[in-house]
Amino acid sequence: MKLNKNTFEIIFFARGGQGAKTASELIAHAAVAEGKFVKAFPFFGPERSGAPTKMFLRVSENEIRTQEPVSDPDVVVVLDETVMDSQDVANNLDKHEILIVNSTNSKEEIRKRVPHFEGSIHVVDGNGISVDIIGKPNPNMVLIGHLIKVTEIVELESAAEIFRGVFTEKIGKDLTEKNVRAMTAGYDEL
Amino acid sequence: MKLNKNTFEIIFFARGGQGAKTASELIAHAAVAEGKFVKAFPFFGPERSGAPTKMFLRVSENEIRTQEPVSDPDVVVVLDETVMDSQDVANNLDKHEILIVNSTNSKEEIRKRVPHFEGSIHVVDGNGISVDIIGKPNPNMVLIGHLIKVTEIVELESAAEIFRGVFTEKIGKDLTEKNVRAMTAGYDEL
Amino acid sequence: MNNKTIKNKSNIKALNGGYAMAEALRQIKPDVMAVYPITPQTTIIETFAKMKADGLVETEIIQTESEHSAMSATIGACAAGARAVTASSSQGLLHMAETLPVVSGLGLPVLMCVSSRALSAPLNIHGEHGDVMAVRDFGWVQIFGEQAQDAYDNTIIALKLTEMAGVPVMPIMDGFHTSHTTERVEVLDDEIVTSFVGQRQAENALTDQKNPITIGTLALQSTYFEFKVDQAVAMQKVKTFYKKICVEYAKISGRKHGLLEAYKLKDADHVIVMMGATAGTVKDTVDTLRAQGKKVGLLKINLFRPFPYKEVGEELAHAKNIAVLDRAMAFGSFPPLFQDILTSMQSAGSKKHDIASYIYGIGGRDTMQSHILKVFKDLENGEISKNIKYLQ
């Protein structure tokens, strides 16, 4: 799946405080660095830390003008599997589209929870992989890596560069590189 | 001079805090009690107690609608002679009209201070008369009495009744009647 | 306002507009009045405070520490089920601005007497409509009056209206011109007013422990729009309630009030449209010109919010030239009444008119008959400027 359509639309599902915003913005930054246009914005509710939430992301080669929320995404990324209990994450995802879920469950188990969905499901053990590489659960990096692989909306290297630019100073070179490695691992995961 | 014109227009000159408002409103109340229409309103400035000020009064048998300030009065009453130092109290008073001044000076001396004025000047020693009758200077009552005499805009008795109605409780019957007598004295003064 | 006196039912008094409103309030018997002083509203609240001190009314008065709190306390009292009123002007209206759309958004029947005045800066304490225009879009009903008599009548009408419609109401008088001018006012008997306004029947009240309500909720993207459309609908209904109350009020007072007052308008070619106290001066001018055989007339708007677009459009349909006189400035736009009149004409499908915009009486500037004559002369000459003209 390439950035062949005019505008690529993604929804991230997560919980307040789990860094979905940072994740989607990382891609937005990378896309912009590649000369693309983006719109990344959260669904705003009064929900507090812990409540289910979502982020919208559009990426395009051309100026993006619409302010509509993404209602018919091309890809959906579920950063926290537990939100699937209360949210229909595959809404409007058709059979050519992709659902990426951070989980240790099997694809089949996941599919049972979105019975109407006919497209492909990618299960990535974001927590496991990040604990292995970074030493603590930071599934977002892994999932982003995987998303990049699947969609090719940005180059892995652009995302890595952006991450390095923002985080090296904050968390140190070592931790930054570990995160980048987690992303790469997500990219390589199939 | 009777209330023969459609609307009778009066200006009172005084200083902030000298009771010109009460004086003009006393007449307004009396006129209304007689079934007439009135508009009584001060010229509003930011002036504090002691500063020269003026009050406008209109009285009519018919509804008064205009909101214009009185610019061409029929009668002018000067409650405090000292304001004549800074104000042209006889402005727009023509030769058929009347200027009433609270003063111990002679008519001639007063006329010297309004050289352009050709109408008649009434000088009333409001302070003197009120000190005699009330025991302290309250020139307004005396001047009102005189104004009523000259203009006949209200009956003396109406004004007295209004005064009694408002003040008997506040200042006692005795002082009230003294004030009424001061007004009567002003009425009788020529 | 029709001044036909029904002697047996009325007492005639000499009152200024502030006193007249206070007198109406006394008869209305509010449970709570929360206020903060500002010129030229002080005539209302001081008179009322004195009435209370003399035992003439039992209202709980709260002398707050700011207008923001005055309206907040009024909200609290009203939500608690009390008949709650306040009064303000100018900077005071803006100080409480944050709370005004809250009152209307909650549908609280609050009565606020307003004595209108210019806004800072520069500071100016005199009459004009700049303050009430600044808050005209906050979902409050605004009723303008001309004389102290209107100040009295409108206060009673407003109270009944707010409690009937569940929309807050401001009866407005021109600061000083009305608030501080002593005029002849016919006051109704206490019992007549008491029975006219009745008792407040609060549908929801905080004091109702059996039906605990939550007031002031958070409405998300999914519901806020609907609440607001409902509010706009409730506002539209006010016109009907208002007309109905005016009819009833005429019965007890003999005085006619209504959306509009058409003065010698029927056959008028040249028409001035305006609101508030200065209409009196215009009426006198109209008479002068009529005496000279000129077909001039006046349309005075009483109910400004909700604006009677349709009725205005109809009243003005026959006119040749129209001048709209606003007593409020416009910066980078045209003034409010002017724009509402344009809209009325479009609503009425009446597109033939050129309409001129005049601004008068700003910061208490006296408007003289000579100013009005000039406006009529412009109309007669077909001099309809595309720009605002100032009657300075």
Next chain:
Amino acid sequence: MNNKTIKNKSNIKALNGGYAMAEALRQIKPDVMAVYPITPQTTIIETFAKMKADGLVETEIIQTESEHSAMSATIGACAAGARAVTASSSQGLLHMAETLPVVSGLGLPVLMCVSSRALSAPLNIHGEHGDVMAVRDFGWVQIFGEQAQDAYDNTIIALKLTEMAGVPVMPIMDGFHTSHTTERVEVLDDEIVTSFVGQRQAENALTDQKNPITIGTLALQSTYFEFKVDQAVAMQKVKTFYKKICVEYAKISGRKHGLLEAYKLKDADHVIVMMGATAGTVKDTVDTLRAQGKKVGLLKINLFRPFPYKEVGEELAHAKNIAVLDRAMAFGSFPPLFQDILTSMQSAGSKKHDIASYIYGIGGRDTMQSHILKVFKDLENGEISKNIKYLQ
């Protein structure tokens, strides 16, 4: 906004509108910023506070205890001769309402970044223009933008404009749609902005001990009107300054800004007029319909105060049917932009149109292309309602 990139002068970043405004502010180098937090303005002030904490800007930031004080401190700083800015939204704008006409009345060059949002009650923190419409008559310039890029550009333009015209200016972005949406933004080099805006040259300043001034005087009935007319004149001049600055800004940025943006308007029969972020959605819809051969177009207003009546009237003269889309409620009246468009048509002497009023996006309600299609369909069918329609 024309997105032609001048690579060598710009840095392309992914920023949300709040960050974009903060970035512009950083480059502008205000002396003083006095603020109070409120959603959705927080993206601006938090970003700026962090820039300051990291030594990227030297501005004295005052974290006040309320918006009333935020604007008051801004007044003090500006009067003292400093370049003074602030930012707010919604309840915050109303909390400081009392001070807003003071700033404009004094002619103080204050820049206030606004992230627009719905007003209480009910409480709603989402985007719409109800707040900025509530303060539209306070003598402030209001510039609307569509995207984060506009938020950035308009902030720079606004700063220059306020200091040139002596009239306070609000660059406005749609709360959330712009303030919280990360987009591609071209940022100018610091030095380019610095030299574009120059240094503030205060004519009067409290800090000038050699020429002690008195600011905030009392103007009586005799003078207040004249001050206000002068203020209205100064406001009218803003249009010229604004156009001039836009031309200069295009030179350094390659991006065109102006009073209006006409999108496929030239030959359009059916036209939507609107402001702000949702114009993007309309553009997409226009393209869809154009692809179907329909002659539809968009007129987007950028400078809302002072309103470009004449220019709007001219742009719309040829249109057959017009729909005005307001993102603000109207209670008992028609919404602001609609009335301004009617007025424009009268100003332009163009009386043929029936114009329809729509209200959309209230309280953050999503406006979809389907809504816009419906509007165009109404226009095509000649269904011009006399009543407001809601795109709910």
Next chain:
Amino acid sequence: MNKKLTEKLSSGHATCQGCGIPAIVRHVLAATDEPVIIANATGCLEVTTTIYPYTSWKVPYIHSVFGNAAATAAGIDAAQKALMKSGKIDKPAKIVCFGGDGGTYDIGLQALSGALERGHDFLYVCYDNEGYMNTGGQRSGATPFGANTETAPAGETSFGKAQQRKDLMEIVNAHGIKYLAQSNVAYIHDLKKKAKKALETKGPSFLLVLQPCTQLWKFPVSDYVAVGKLATETNFWPLYEIEDGKYTINNVVKNPKPIEEFLKTQGRFKHLFGEKNKERIVEIQKTVDANAEKLARKAQIS
């Protein structure tokens, strides 16, 4: 659901996981069997308990704007007095205001001061999480010296808030009210006792209750009680009350823990532990000690 505790404030609210606010509200209100009416300032409590169409409140409740809780209470108080006079109600409810620190120390201070002066019959409870939380964690007049917040962030050239927090207890006390007290949600029994006294006071009374916030203070969502306890154990937040002007310290801390014990539990103070800001901790300790001493003196002599 706990029946007794949710009698007035039900579950189903949207406070963050592990928020300290609801316990404050529930235990204050549980301290009376009399009817109550709640007036709430805009803030986390309000926003999370009243999202249309669901309200967690089972007692009469009003919110209108941010800075007016006390003024709203004043209006309710007057209304109750009037409705009593006219016989429309039998008995006034106790009015309880809840305001965050922002709504009390800052934008609502004036309304509170006015209501105290006028002597309305109400209890004002300030839940103090030391910052504007509903808007995402900005500095307030209650934010302590050195804390990192969104509008007074730590950074290259800043160590966070550079000013001391306002002494709200003293400000309120200056109004000469009969009862006011400082409590802490981590000490529920202390809070309940004080709430009872405050609710029984005729005229205005006031409670200032520390409420550790997981989001601003940055600690694990399970830890509000532990963090709250440390605030008192280090003398950062002594528990005391003032009755008719008389001060009583309710838990004289004999050997207060060093302030680091408290600071280090929270992300908002993390930057202070770097080399650059070490001195700030010493400064904070000094202030804590000085304040404790001052308080002790007042308790002694009053």
Next chain:
Amino acid sequence: MNKKLTEKLSSGHATCQGCGIPAIVRHVLAATDEPVIIANATGCLEVTTTIYPYTSWKVPYIHSVFGNAAATAAGIDAAQKALMKSGKIDKPAKIVCFGGDGGTYDIGLQALSGALERGHDFLYVCYDNEGYMNTGGQRSGATPFGANTETAPAGETSFGKAQQRKDLMEIVNAHGIKYLAQSNVAYIHDLKKKAKKALETKGPSFLLVLQPCTQLWKFPVSDYVAVGKLATETNFWPLYEIEDGKYTINNVVKNPKPIEEFLKTQGRFKHLFGEKNKERIVEIQKTVDANAEKLARKAQIS
């Protein structure tokens, strides 16, 4: 015209005959030779000194609205700091706010509190005439118990204001500022001394100055000094200062005159001398005594 005294505030203002405000302003400002900038709240001082086209002010002066003098000062303070940094000014002027009691105790209290918390460099002077005078004499938070005003009038069922005045000194003191003092225009030397100290204080300082008003208090226009003296001689208005928390009474009144001496000079208290309200005077005396004692205790122990 007195050259020295009118150096900063000229004659030609429209204060009432015999008003006590101008002397306060002149003597406070005479206490420094440094440049000053004035921020004034709406009120009598402002309205009477700035009527276009004439200003009595010969030093830089700003007024914008009623309740924001302290916030305006905050902005000026920040501006001066910024302009110093950028070298546009050489030296900051001392910022002096003047606010009436209404603009300070009531509608301007929050702005004052915020500015004190943030620690701006300014002196705030409250001239206290115990009522809203510019609007004609309404009750404020400073109006004393029992006084007759336009909005808390005495009448059949009322004895005037039913509440005690706010203790503004204590409220301000709660903000922990370095210097604050209570003075009285009738004691010019006391005022000058305190003004000097206040002006020399770095950071916020505060003066509360009693200013008898002929219009509200209702005494002959020649008598403001005499009436002011009685306020202090009866202990209604003790003169004291608080430096770094330490209280000093500047004129310990050994044998205070009975409070009637003060009350009877003024029309606003006239109704208290009637049969009906006699008890109120006893009440007032008790409060005065209790306050004096409290103050003495603070002076002793601090």
Next chain:
Amino acid sequence: MESGGIIKHDLSKSPRTGDWRYQKPAVDKDVCIGCETCAIYCPDGCIEMIKHNEDVKNKADIDYDFCKGCGVCAQVCPVKAIIMKK
């Protein structure tokens, strides 16, 4: 819709805040000593003390409809009768 958004409590309209939970507290009723500490501090008011077997003291019982899974209860329990599970 209710005019002005004025509403009454109606639990059926409540969001199930249990949806927020990603860790689940489990009470070991046999360990629990019924001290109520957890109930007092639970931010969501969702711990009730109920009869357990023959025990004299009621034991903590969690309402998972509303429990957000914060773990406060587990933290404050003096006998560690509650553990947080994935």
Next chain:
Amino acid sequence: MESGGIIKHDLSKSPRTGDWRYQKPAVDKDVCIGCETCAIYCPDGCIEMIKHNEDVKNKADIDYDFCKGCGVCAQVCPVKAIIMKK
């Protein structure tokens, strides 16, 4: 007109507040001891101390352009050197 009503002090634009006066203070310079009390308290700042004959101490001198005639000076003068005249 000055933009925004911002002005500078200009005494020539001042109202002569002496117009307010209806009682006039007169200083008996021979009685005056030059203590300045009157000058300090004069609300209108219109008493200057000036040289009088050969006296060492300057004596009170009133600026009648601005003196409003309040009588404060006469009241506070310790030696009653000022009297208020009609």
